[in-house]
């Protein structure tokens with residue numbers, strides 16, 4: 001059970017502690033933040049509301065811990081990460097249980113998130129050892145006007161303190177996708193977990209604690225983003241911010257100083273369906289892509305753009321599959337569970353009502369109980385409806401019928417988002433041309449959008465983000481290139497005549 005056994009030291013009465021200086025602590029604020037169970041809408045857990053002084057102290061400790069960590073051999077850093085990964089996987093049950101209670105993720109998917117996170121940490125350790133163990137050697141005479149008098153050695157050095165801010169929908173996985181690359185690269189790490197998902201994150205941090213990382217290297221500050229977020233992101237000790245979430249990321253980018261930023265923000269991933277597509281394959285991918293975790297994924301299919309000639313048939317196939325989705329508690333592994341908060345459910349309802357007023361075809365009756373919204377397919381959506389452009393982050397999917405591929409591409413590219421997209425066709429040549437034309441970070445051919453496998457690059461264009469994720473890209477982003485140049489008194493050519501005579 002969460003907060004018991006191995007994890008009992010992270011709990012103080014009924015409030016979870018925060019993590020600093022290698023210890024679990026109670027905040028001097030005397031205040032806590034409630035985590036509401038999305039299914040019951042009652043307080044499930046409480047976490048500390050950390051103070052600015054506590055943030056300052058964590059930053060100081062983080063700066064000094066990083067200095068010694070950077071001198072720790074790469075293989076030792078990797079060894080500790082492998083250990084943390086194993087402890088995390090061994091404790092998947094209590095961690096998954098808190099995911100179920102905090103964010104209403106179906107039980108099976110919650111376990112998958114923890115296991116995937118352990119795998120990501122191990123992969124990152126392996127990749128880090130390889131790519132950080134290599135440098136470059138450059139010779140000066142390849143640039144015009146130079147003799148071979150300079151040898152340039154490059155290697156990658158850490159940035160310092162990395163601030164990680166993950167979102168509610170993958171609190172554990174999107175935290176470790178920032179923590180592991182930061183640590184393998186020799187940085188220290190301050191984590192600010194999402195409020196919904198904080199307890200799962202604290203359990204995950206305890207796995208790193210049990211693995212034996214040095215004191216102060218990893219810290220976890222809890223509190224509402226709206227209250228301590230600015231103080232953290234504008235803190236002068238922070239050398240890099242890795243953030244995943246919504247528009248908050250855009251405002252952080254405007255306020256942060258001259259430091260590397262990795263921002264994975266929203267998306268309005270389109271599914272473009274051509275006349276020759278395998279409609280059964282499309283329908284299954286629309287269900288998986290649009291409705292898994294109740295549509296609360298940045299990579300969810302958020303609009304279907306289907307050629308008019310096959311639209312009736314596709315809509316019927318998707319309707320039949322929607323009817324089979326189970327709706328209910330995450331504990332029962334229901335396909336559709338309560339969305340994360342009441343305000344989120346109200347927002348989704350606003351989009352649905354707008355579409356209703358403007359004449360969209362409802363393929364199912366709209367139904368909501370508390371935060372639980374039944375899956376809904378909206379056909380004949382037009383560009384004047386909000387749902388054609390905005391992301392519901394819920395189990396509601398609009399279908400726009402198109403008369404040409406160009407119309408579909410134009411719709412995609414008119415979006416302020418550019419995360420992923422997908423195209424279904426049997427014609428690979430057309431698929432490649434469409435992929436080239438779509439202004440998104442990734443295009444999937446004949447499959448729904450997805451971030452994984454986690455070593456693939458993952459990035460958004462436009463308001464969907466800056467920088468690129470994926471294990472290798474994250475390690476590179478969290479390092480800086482350092483060069484040392486050896487200057488020779490005379491040109492040196494490896495097979496040059498008279499070399500010995502000149503010495």
Ligand SMILES: NC(=O)C1=CN([C@@H]2O[C@H](COP(=O)(O)OP(=O)(O)OC[C@H]3O[C@@H](n4cnc5c(N)ncnc54)[C@H](OP(=O)(O)O)[C@@H]3O)[C@@H](O)[C@H]2O)C=CC1
Nearest residue numbers: 167168193194195224225226229245246248264265266298
């Ligand atoms: N591209 C991607 O990979 C993903 C994108 N998203 C996008 O995020 C949105 C919903 O996710 P959600 O988690 O609610 O997004 P938010 O942007 O609201 O929150 C993300 C994180 O930022 C924190 N935060 C809030 N305010 C601040 C602040 N001022 N300074 C620093 N941190 C802050 C939150 O903490 P707290 O919880 O305490 O408020 C949370 O940890 C959707 O629109 C979705 O598209 C979501 C997941 C993945």
Ligand SMILES: O=C(O)[C@H](O)COP(=O)(O)O
Nearest residue numbers: 169297298299450451452
């Ligand atoms: O934040 C998100 O929603 C994810 O990055 C999407 O990940 P997934 O494609 O593996 O669900």
